[in-house]
Structure formats: C-alpha cells, structure tokens
Amino acid sequence: MKVNKSKYKFLILIVLLGFSFGSQAGAQAVPGKDENIPFLVTFGKFGKTSWGDDDFRQIFFFSVLKDYTQPFYIRVFDPDCGGENDEIQGDFNSKFLFSVYGGKGVDPDKYEESRGLEKNSNFKGGNLLASKVFGSEAKYDNKYYTFGPFNPSEGDFNERWNSYIFKIVCEGIAGDDGNLYRYFLSKDPNKNIPIEGANAFTYQYTFRMWNDFKSVAHIYPFVDTGVVFIKQSNFDWDKDGKILVVSRYRQGIEVPISNEDDWASSNISIEPAEINSSLDFQFHKRQDELVKNNNVVVTLKNQRGDALKFYSSPIGGVPVYIPKTNITKIAPKK
Numbered sequence: 512m513k514v515n516k517s518k519y520k521f522l523i524l525i526v527l528l529g530f531s532f533g534s535q536a537g538a539q540a541v542p543g544k545d546e547n548i549p550f551l552v553t554f555g556k557f558g559k560t561s562w563g564d565d566d567f568r569q570i571f572f573f574s575v576l577k578d579y580t581q582p583f584y585i586r587v588f589d590p591d592c593g594g595e596n597d598e599i600q601g602d603f604n605s606k607f608l609f610s611v612y613g614g615k616g617v618d619p620d621k622y623e624e625s626r627g628l629e630k631n632s633n634f635k636g637g638n639l640l641a642s643k644v645f646g647s648e649a650k651y652d653n654k655y656y657t658f659g660p661f662n663p664s665e666g667d668f669n670e671r672w673n674s675y676i677f678k679i680v681c682e683g684i685a686g687d688d689g690n691l692y693r694y695f696l697s698k699d700p701n702k703n704i705p706i707e708g709a710n711a712f713t714y715q716y717t718f719r720m721w722n723d724f725k726s727v728a729h730i731y732p733f734v735d736t737g738v739v740f741i742k743q744s745n746f747d748w749d750k751d752g753k754i755l756v757v758s759r760y761r762q763g764i765e766v767p768i769s770n771e772d773d774w775a776s777s778n779i780s781i782e783p784a785e786i787n788s789s790l791d792f793q794f795h796k797r798q799d800e801l802v803k804n805n806n807v808v809v810t811l812k813n814q815r816g817d818a819l820k821f822y823s824s825p826i827g828g829v830p831v832y833i834p835k836t837n838i839t840k841i842a843p844k845k
C-alpha cells in the first residue's frame with residue numbers, strides 16, 4: 512500500500528492532539544474520565560443514611576493554576592432532583608443548595624474545617640461567590656446549569672500548588688431523594704472546554720456505581736511525602752464485590768468492605784515507592800447478583816489523621832503496577 516507521507520504526518524498530529532486534549536479533558540470533569548463513575552450523589556437531609564450518603568452533603572475543590580487569568584465557569588450536569596438520573600424516594604420532593612466559595616478560608620491545606628469531614632465543622636469558610644437552590648425542575652433535568660463567570664484570583668491562593676482554590680458544596684436542604692449530578696470546570700459557559708493544569712479534588716467522595724456487572728469504578732488518592740500508613744474507610748458498600756488497592760508497588764490488595772449503613776475501615780502500610788504518586792482504589796461489583804443503585808462513601812486518612820485528597824485526574828497519572836525487580840532498577844534514579 513502506498514502511503515501519502517504528508518497525509519500520514521497529519522494523521523499523527525491528529526492522534527497526538529487527540530491524546531493531549533483527551534488527558535486534559537478528563538482533568539476537570541467530576542467524576543473524572545479515568546474514574547469510570549457515572550455520578551456524584553447527595554441525598555436530601557431527611558433521607559436514610561442506609562441509602563448510601565452519610566452526611567447529605569458533598570464538597571469538591573477546584574484548583575486553577577496562577578498562570579491562567581481568563582474567567583472560568585463551573586457547570587453542573589443535572590443539578591435538579593427529578594426526571595432522569597435521580598433516585599426517587601416516594602415522590603420527588605427534595606431541594607439542593609449548590610454554593611461556590613472563593614477567597615480566604617477555602618484552601619483545605621490551611622483551613623482544615625473547609626474539608627467538611629467533621630459533622631459540625633464550618634465547611635462554608637470563604638466568600639460566597641454564587642449559589643442556587645434546585646428542586647425537581649424539568650428546565651435543568653439532564654442538562655447543565657452554569658455558575659460563573661469567576662475570576663481565578665477570586666480563589667484562595669495555595670503556594671505549594673501555585674494555584675487558586677475554589678470550593679463547591681452541594682447540600683440536601685429538604686426532602687429525602689437522591690440527587691445525581693456531575694461537575695465540569697470550563698472556559699466556556701455553554702460548552703465543556705477544559706482549562707490546562709486545573710484539577711478537582713475532595714476528601715470524602717460520595718458516588719454512584721454503574722448498574723451493571725462489568726464496570727469497575729476507580730478513585731485515585733494522592734500519597735504525599737511523610738505518609739507511613741493510611742486508614743481507608745468505606746460506607747454502605749452493600750457487600751457489592753471487592754475493593755482492591757493497586758499502586759506501582761502493589762498488584763492489588765483486598766480491603767474490608769462495608770455492608771448496609773455501616774463503615775468498614777482498615778490500615779494499609781505505605782511503601783517508599785508509593786510516595787508522591789496516586790493509589791488506585793478499584794471497586795469491582797459482585798458477579799452473582801446485581802446490586803442496583805449502589806451509592807458509597809469513601810474517605811482516607813494518614814497516620815496523623817490528616818485526610819488524603821482524591822483527584823479527579825490522578826496526580827502522576829493512573830498508577831501501574833511495576834514488578835519488584837524493575838523497582839530496584841529504577842530506584843537509584845530518584
């Protein structure tokens with residue numbers, strides 16, 4: 512076959528562009544592309560924790576690199592609770608408050624309360640930049656609502672990451688239904704256009720599994736310098752198969768799993784090879800019987816009790832297990 516050289520080069524360019532765009536495109540979608548999680552979920556405050564949400568709220572942070580100076584938007588997919596996607600309990604009668612915060616008080620590295628892990632903590636630190644309440648509204652069903660524009664400098668500056676930090680909180684302020692939704696940090700109010708170098712993270716992830724046997728969900732906590740062991744906690748997993756931990760050091764260890772309305776916890780010791788990389792927590796559904804509409808909560812803490820961040824786009828990429836013989840070979844490079 513005769514290959515037209517310029518055409519060939521053009522094709523390579525397209526493939527490369529596709530790759531770089533693809534990796535960035537995942538960076539600000541929440542859940543992220545590599546996570547394979549269909550939706551975030553938050554229940555109305557009169558819901559039952561046995562439906563898979565322990566605190567009826569969810570807090571996410573967005574980081575935007577200092578170099579990016581254009582306005583941006585936070586887009587919420589299916590912010591309403593009714594119609595498609597959402598989990599009905601009786602009738603759809605719930606209300607959800609979405610609030611966006613910037614300024615001092617947001618950065619969870621400086622303000623621990625901002626992480627929202629403790630029940631009565633003031634997780635609303637910072638300046639309220641925008642908010643809106645959603646009920647069951649056809650107008651927003653299966654569609655995006657856009658918050659913004661926001662100016663990056665309205666965020667709380669974090670020196671270590673050279674980024675401005677923003678926070679979005681979803682709270683179930685009335686009713687008992689489950690609101691399923693997703694976020695996208697975008698350059699454009701009407702389309703999902705990712706911002707280079709931006710990311711999203713949380714300390715407590717409440718999400719929905721796919722309703723099939725084959726899909727494996729992932730979350731990617733970042734293991735910072737100084738971490739010796741981590742305590743994993745999962746809530747209301749409904750004994751739905753296995754939760755495995757994979758890293759560049761470990762091929763996969765099984766951790767204790769929760770059943771109904773309970774927490775299961777265990778400690779996982781961290782090896783030097785795992786520092787400054789992400790772990791891959793894999794959620795494999797059971798194969799004998801389909802567990803439907805499974806919502807689950809996950810948090811991780813280090814040996815000092817500090818919570819680990821889960822990034823929608825894993826820091827350092829998706830970890831791939833490296834057999835030990837190779838680890839010893841590459842170790843001197845560090």
Ligand SMILES: [Ca+2]
Nearest residue numbers: 600601602604
């Ligand atoms: Ca209801």
Ligand SMILES: [Ca+2]
Nearest residue numbers: 589590591691
């Ligand atoms: Ca929804």
Ligand SMILES: [Ca+2]
Nearest residue numbers: 563747805806
């Ligand atoms: Ca569940």
